[in-house]
């Protein structure tokens with residue numbers, strides 16, 4: 001049986017001489033594993049359409065629950081990523097996150113939209129890497145049902161927290177004076193507003209916020225640590241991205 005769908009190639013693994021095994025994300029069927037025979041042969045018409053971080057229309061042949069790619073055409077190749085190692089590394093991290101959270105054979109329209117929007121923004125330079133990363137991580141946690149509790153201080157209840165702190169073990173905010181024990185990551189009041197915005201804004205508007213660079217760094221630490229906790233596993237692409245970006249763990253602002 002043949003089937004045509006739009007797919008974002010999250011990962012490709014070389015297999016035998018000229019084949020690829022692909023992990024792709026689709027809106028209607030979530031995550032799928034596909035084989036692409038001959039996808040590395042120079043004569044193949046599906047070479048470009050089956051590259052990692054390409055958005056393509058693929059025609060699949062299904063037999064016994066296994067899919068193979070028969071035809072493919074590129075809808076968006078995100079060329080801007082191919083010329084910028086840092087942005088490509090960050091997009092690869094997004095792809096690993098999408099692979100981690102997407103369900104198999106179940107609709108994932110929100111994840112698809114988030115992934116395409118953020119990878120497009122990276123490719124087109126529609127924001128700094130830190131800004132796009134913070135938006136992606138926060139929103140992804142929200143879509144997956146892990147939105148941190150941001151209404152107010154978890155102890156005193158104030159909606160306008162005084163010197164806010166994020167408790168990564170609990171996914172909650174407290175005022176500095178209300179903090180009792182455990183790890184706490186500092187945020188600014190505007191950072192808390194952006195956190196709320198990212199969880200509630202329409203999907204197409206998640207990058208429509210402004211925050212000074214030093215405050216964004218604090219928020220990025222929160223979004224990253226929280227998403228890692230939700231993912232509950234190491235994400236090697238994040239470590240690679242950070243090595244590219246020149247970060248060393250824990251050296252950010254305190």
Ligand SMILES: [Zn+2]
Nearest residue numbers: 153156175178
């Ligand atoms: Zn408080």
